[in-house]
Amino acid sequence: MEFLSDQGNTSAAVIGMGYVGSPIAAVLAEQGVNVVGIDVDPELVAGLARRRCAFSEPGLAELLCDGLDSGRLSVSTDYDLVAGVDVVIISVGTPVRGTELVDDYLRSACAELAKRLRRGQLVILKSTVPPGTTRDVVVPLLEESGLVAGKDFGLAFCPERLSEGHALRELRTFPIIVGGLCRESAAAAARFWRRTIGVEIISCESPESAETVKLASNWWIDHNIAMANELAKLCGALDVDVLEVISAANTMPKGSGNVNILLPSVGVGGSCLTKDPWMVWRAARDRDVQLNTIGAAREVNDSMPGYTVDLIVEELAKSGRRPDGAKIAVLGVAFKNNTGDLRATPALPVVTMLREAGAEVAVFDPLADPGEVKKLFDLVPVQTAREALAGADCIAVLAWHDEFTEIDFVALRDLVAPACVIVDGRAYYPRSTIEHLRRHGYAYRGIGR
Ligand SMILES: NC(=O)c1ccc[n+]([C@@H]2O[C@H](COP(=O)([O-])OP(=O)(O)OC[C@H]3O[C@@H](n4cnc5c(N)ncnc54)[C@H](O)[C@@H]3O)[C@@H](O)[C@H]2O)c1
Missing domain, CATH: 3.40.50.720 (NAD(P)-binding Rossmann-like Domain)
Known part of the structure; x- marks a missing residue:
C-alpha cells in the first residue's frame, strides 16, 4: 500500500x-x-x-x-x-x-x-x-x-x-x-x-541503521569535546591559548573535510550528550561488545565543572582571596549559550561547589525561567547583570548568551571588586577583548587560555 x-x-x-x-x-x-x-x-x-x-x-x-x-x-x-x-x-x-x-x-x-x-x-x-x-x-x-x-x-x-x-x-x-x-x-x-x-x-x-546514525553523531560530538577539554587542560599548563591551537589544527585537511576539534568549556550538559552515549554503550554491551571511549569521554566532560571551580579558586588566590567570603557573579546558568534549557547544566555543580566552599553566588540568566532556576539551584536569580556584578570578586561566564554582549564590563568596572577576575567558561573572547579587559583592570582566565 x-x-x-x-x-x-x-x-x-x-x-x-x-x-x-x-x-x-x-x-x-x-x-x-x-x-x-x-x-x-x-x-x-x-x-x-x-x-x-x-x-x-x-x-x-x-x-x-x-x-x-x-x-x-x-x-x-x-x-x-x-x-x-x-x-x-x-x-x-x-x-x-x-x-x-x-x-x-x-x-x-x-x-x-x-x-x-x-x-x-x-x-x-x-x-x-x-x-x-x-x-x-x-x-x-x-x-x-x-x-x-x-x-x-x-x-x-x-x-x-x-x-x-x-x-x-x-x-x-x-x-x-x-x-x-x-x-x-x-x-x-x-x-x-x-x-x-x-x-x-x-x-x-533500515531503522536500525538510522538509529545508529543518530547515536554515532552524538558519540562523536561528546568524544570530540572531551578531547578539546583535555587539550585545554594541557594548554592551560603550557600557558598557550587552546583556541589558537584548535583553530590552527583545524586547518588540516583530513578525510572528507578538515580536522575539526570542537570547543572546550565549563562542561557538557543538556538532555542529549549526557545520555545518548550511554545508549550506545548499553546497546553494545547487550551484544557483548565493550566500548571504552564512551566512559572515558563522559568522565572527562563531567570533570570540567570541578576544573572550572579550581580555576576560580586559583585566580582568587592570586590576589590573596579565598572562596569563602568571595562574591561570584555567574552569568548564564543554562547548559550552553543561547538557550534557557537547564537540563543537566554544568552550571549546577559549579554553583554548588562554590557555595559549599563558602562563596556568595549571584546568578543571572535572562533566558532561563527564574522559577526553574530557583528550584534547581535553590537560590533566587538576580534580574540584572548590574545586580549580579555588584561587588563581585569574580565574574564566572558559564553560558554566554548573545544579549550578554550588551554588558559593558569596562563601564561597570567601579561596580565590581577592585581585583576582579573574569573566568570564561563559554564566551571565547578574542585576544583583543581580553587585552581590552586587562587594560581596564580585569584579570582574565579562560578554559585552556
Ligand atoms: N533537545 C534537543 O536538543 C534534542 C535534539 C535532538 C534529539 N532530541 C531527542 O528528541 C526527543 C525529545 O526531546 P526533547 O528535548 O524535546 O524532550 P522534552 O522533554 O523537551 O519534550 C518531550 C515532550 O513529550 C511530552 N510527552 C511525554 N510523554 C508523552 C505522551 N505519551 N504523549 C504525548 N506527549 C508526551 C512531554 O510532556 C514533553 O513536553 C528525545 O528523544 C531527545 O533525545 C533532543
Whole structure:
C-alpha cells in the first residue's frame, strides 16, 4: 500500500511538544502543513494555546504564534486528533536512567496512537532511541491496533539532529536521515520531508541503521569535546591559548573535510550528550561488545565543572582571596549559550561547589525561567547583570548568551571588586577583548587560555 498519497494538503500530528516537537510543528506549519501538536502536559498545551512558548529558542515563539494565528497549527492534549492526519511524528522524551533507556513516554505515546491508528497513515519516530527500538518496541505496540506495520501503515525512523539555540535554522536546512521499516515506508517518509521542508534526504537501509546514525553523531560530538577539554587542560599548563591551537589544527585537511576539534568549556550538559552515549554503550554491551571511549569521554566532560571551580579558586588566590567570603557573579546558568534549557547544566555543580566552599553566588540568566532556576539551584536569580556584578570578586561566564554582549564590563568596572577576575567558561573572547579587559583592570582566565 502507498502511504501518504499525492493528493491534497498534507496534515501531520506531532506527539510531544517539547524542545524538539515545538520547533518541528512550527516549521511544518510554516511550510503549509496543517499540524496538530499533542502533548500530555496540559500546562504546556494551555501555555502554547495562549501564545506562551516555554522554550528560549531564537525565533521559535514568533513562528509558533504565526502558525497558531494562521490556523495551520493547533495544540491539544486530545489524542483523538491523530486519527485525522496523514503523518504522525513522535518526539517524546527518551531519557536514560544509568545506562538504561526509560521508554515509558515512548510506550505510552505508541499505546495511545495504536488506539487511533488508521490504514494508510505514516508514523515517523524522531525521538532518539537505542538501535532496534523502532522494530522491537514501536512495531508491536502500534500493531496492537490490529493493523500491520509496513502493510497497513508506514513506519520510519528519522532522527532529530537539531541543536538548541539554532533549532529553526537547522530544521530548515539539515539533511534528514530516513530509515524505513520497508521500501514503501522509506519512500513515503522521504516524500513527506521533500514535500514539506524540502531538504536533502539521506536514505538508510533500515531503522536500525538510522538509529545508529543518530547515536554515532552524538558519540562523536561528546568524544570530540572531551578531547578539546583535555587539550585545554594541557594548554592551560603550557600557558598557550587552546583556541589558537584548535583553530590552527583545524586547518588540516583530513578525510572528507578538515580536522575539526570542537570547543572546550565549563562542561557538557543538556538532555542529549549526557545520555545518548550511554545508549550506545548499553546497546553494545547487550551484544557483548565493550566500548571504552564512551566512559572515558563522559568522565572527562563531567570533570570540567570541578576544573572550572579550581580555576576560580586559583585566580582568587592570586590576589590573596579565598572562596569563602568571595562574591561570584555567574552569568548564564543554562547548559550552553543561547538557550534557557537547564537540563543537566554544568552550571549546577559549579554553583554548588562554590557555595559549599563558602562563596556568595549571584546568578543571572535572562533566558532561563527564574522559577526553574530557583528550584534547581535553590537560590533566587538576580534580574540584572548590574545586580549580579555588584561587588563581585569574580565574574564566572558559564553560558554566554548573545544579549550578554550588551554588558559593558569596562563601564561597570567601579561596580565590581577592585581585583576582579573574569573566568570564561563559554564566551571565547578574542585576544583583543581580553587585552581590552586587562587594560581596564580585569584579570582574565579562560578554559585552556
Ligand atoms: N533537545 C534537543 O536538543 C534534542 C535534539 C535532538 C534529539 N532530541 C531527542 O528528541 C526527543 C525529545 O526531546 P526533547 O528535548 O524535546 O524532550 P522534552 O522533554 O523537551 O519534550 C518531550 C515532550 O513529550 C511530552 N510527552 C511525554 N510523554 C508523552 C505522551 N505519551 N504523549 C504525548 N506527549 C508526551 C512531554 O510532556 C514533553 O513536553 C528525545 O528523544 C531527545 O533525545 C533532543
